[in-house]
Amino acid sequence: MPQIKSSREEAVEAIMREFRNSGYDAASLARLSAATGLGKSSLYHYFPNGKEDMAKAAGARAVELVMEAVIEPLSGAGSLKARVQKTAVGLSKFYNGGKASCLVDLFTIGDAETATPGLAKAMAEALLRAFAGVAEEAGQPKKDAKARAERAVIEIEGALVVTRALGSTHPFQRMLARLPTVLLGGKA
């Protein structure tokens, strides 16, 4: 029913984008204010504990989006390969084709951990669990499934770093292309 995003929800989206662009420490209230179009005091109205609350809200929103775009497609209908391909599409969307960074990376740097304790670990573990599940479903022994899931998460995070460093989204795109093989096995 409520089709119209509340101002707070819009603000959270913009805040998440800013944290994912700048990292926790460089995302000053001035930048967050500019990103949202709200004055600092308006931000404190929505987020009484300031930057810390904003980081928590951004982290929670990122978790929601990852669940929707990346994890839930894995337990939907369709063949295993089709589901993993849906996940690849979801990853491309969530990471803006490789141009947006991951909070598992950014929120394990600098002072972010005190604002969002355990968030990055929880996000990483959720991905590992979901990926290991499909790998097992594909017939991989439990241990191999875990190894494949770990490699998939490593490749996602690594591809985002390399893409950022080189200024080209191709490494991220190539990683997505091999994701089904990494998770399910098959043609090397």
Add this chain to the structure above:
Amino acid sequence: MPQIKSSREEAVEAIMREFRNSGYDAASLARLSAATGLGKSSLYHYFPNGKEDMAKAAGARAVELVMEAVIEPLSGAGSLKARVQKTAVGLSKFYNGGKASCLVDLFTIGDAETATPGLAKAMAEALLRAFAGVAEEAGQPKKDAKARAERAVIEIEGALVVTRALGSTHPFQRMLARLPTVLLGGKA
């Protein structure tokens, strides 16, 4: 043969450690002062342009260490596999078994790029070139060699992120174990 490190060289090592622990933006002059044991004014004596110069010096030192520990072993003596294993040892040392982060990651976040423009890209490209070289030497076609090199750099960067997020060095260690296969091919 100056065996004794100059105070400046010691300072650069400590500064590099601090940047690799905190990232560029969270590494305040206060923290850099504590890390080096030097007062702020002493830091400005060695680095007249302040934090920017410190980041440049830390970046240059990191490049030196990567050349020594990771890249040079690849063109040394011994079998291909032995050389890649030397590189794996070098990676483990440089990244402190996975506990130290990579500036290719940290210096592409926040305000670091204005201090060390192009550094992360240059580091990533140096690794890509060196890795593609050994993959070619192992008989991989040029295109495959490039793909393998890219995957190796992605896995290194990604393993460091995952290791940081989970608080366990095992992902990094497992990545090192499969590095020879990633680069040279062979037993899947």
Add this chain to the structure above:
DNA sequence: GTCTATAGGAAGATAGAC
């Protein structure tokens, strides 16, 4: 719910004594 104004402190940077 949004703003202006401002407090209070930490940031980067400098001056000058020793």
Add this chain to the structure above:
DNA sequence: GTCTATCTTCCTATAGAC
């Protein structure tokens, strides 16, 4: 070469008008 003291700017955060 290292220090203490200080400057300015930016930061986080709050107060209070509308």
